[in-house]
Each structure stands twice: as structure tokens, then as C-alpha cells.
């Protein structure tokens with residue numbers, strides 16, 4: 001998983017034209033590298049779910065049991081404290097997705113209710129070793145589906161370089177990412193950009 005071009009020879013753009021299911025069906029619903037879920041047989045799907053072999057990346061719903069691994073990821077990648085108990089409450093009460101490679105949690109998005117029809121995406125992160133391989137894009141795609149399935153009409157999030165452990169450069173990269181995902185900055189201060197997407 002380096003340039004996102006898988007053994008199948010397909011590009012990330014090819015994959016994005018073939019979105020994978022997240023809601024319904026198998027509990028672990030998307031395993032996108034190097035072949036799509038639809039292209040797998042029962043054996044390779046089981047391997048994907050277990051995070052075994054070439055089909056190592058699994059995108060699945062987050063669950064409360066992921067809280068400590070997520071907190072560890074935040075501490076390691078963002079150099080700031082993370083409250084596993086608080087994260088567990090988010091995971092138990094609102095949509096979330098995680099990315100798992102070879103059994104290791106390497107990315108996540110979790111959320112909380114902002115209003116009856118708007119979901120606040122609280123935190124989005126991909127481990128540095130897995131960036132620019134479309135992991136974040138697949139997390140967003142899966143999370144947008146979950147957000148819609150949960151009945152929300154829009155989602156918001158905030159990007160702020162003033163968070164502990166963040167830099168202006170890093171915030172700028174994240175803004176480029178959200179722009180690429182089709183999100184819009186709807187409000188900004190010196191430090192923060194509120195990003196949103198209407199579904």
C-alpha cells in the first residue's frame with residue numbers, strides 16, 4: 001500500500017467508481033485492497049475480515065471495544081492525550097468507522113450528534129505510515145454512508161492548527177484532504193476551519 005495502485009493494476013480512481021457497501025450484509029463490510037469486496041470469494045473475504053494476506057485493509061464500523069486502540073493511535077500520531085472512556089461513549093452512541101491493517105487499527109472517524117439532523121465528525125485520523133494510500137478517502141466514504149443511513153442530512157467537523165500536537169502545515173494538508181472529499185469550509189477563524197457536507 002504505497003502509491004495506492006494495487007496488484008490488480010487498478011488505480012484509486014477506478015476503485016472510487018466502485019463504492020463498497022458498509023451498512024448491511026457482513027459485519028465487516030469493506031475490504032478494498034488490493035481487490036474489491038465484490039471481486040472476492042468466500043475464502044478471501046474471510047481473510048480480509050481477519051486482516052490476513054494481501055487483502056489486509058479492512059474498513060468496518062467502529063465499536064466500543066476499539067476505544068483503547070483509537071486512544072493509543074491519537075496519542076502516538078497526534079502527540080496529545082486521549083480519553084479512551086470518552087471515545088468509548090462516542091463509539092457506543094453515534095456512527096464511526098475504523099481502518100484495520102493486519103489486525104492493527106490504523107485509522108478512524110468517530111462522531112457525536114450535533115443536532116437532530118446534523119452529525120459532528122469529532123476526529124479523523126490515519127496513521128502516518130498509511131497516508132496517501134486512500135485509507136482516509138475510504139473511511140470518509142464509509143462514514144458518509146453511515147451518516148446518511150443514520151438519518152442525518154449533513155455532517156460538520158473542525159480543522160484547527162491550534163490543537164495540541166498540530167501544526168499549520170498539518171492543518172493545511174487536512175484542509176486539502178477535506179476539499180478533495182467534497183467538503184466545504186463554511187466558517188473560519190485564524191486557527192479553525194469548520195468544514196461541512198450536505199448529503
Ligand SMILES: CC(C)(COP(=O)(O)OP(=O)(O)OC[C@H]1O[C@@H](n2cnc3c(N)ncnc32)[C@H](O)[C@@H]1OP(=O)(O)O)[C@@H](O)C(=O)NCCC(=O)NCCS
Nearest residue numbers: 124125126131132133134135136137159173174176177180
Ligand atoms: C487528513 C488525513 C486523514 C488524510 O488521510 P489519507 O489516508 O492520507 O488521505 P487519502 O490518501 O485518502 O487522500 C485522499 C485525497 O486527499 C488529498 N490529500 C490527502 N492528503 C493530502 C496532503 N497531505 N496534501 C494534499 N492533498 C492531500 C489528495 O487529493 C488525496 O488524493 P490523492 O492521494 O489521490 O492525490 C491524514 O493525513 C491524517 O490523519 N492527518 C493527520 C490528522 C488530521 O489532520 N486529521 C484531520 C483533522 S480535521
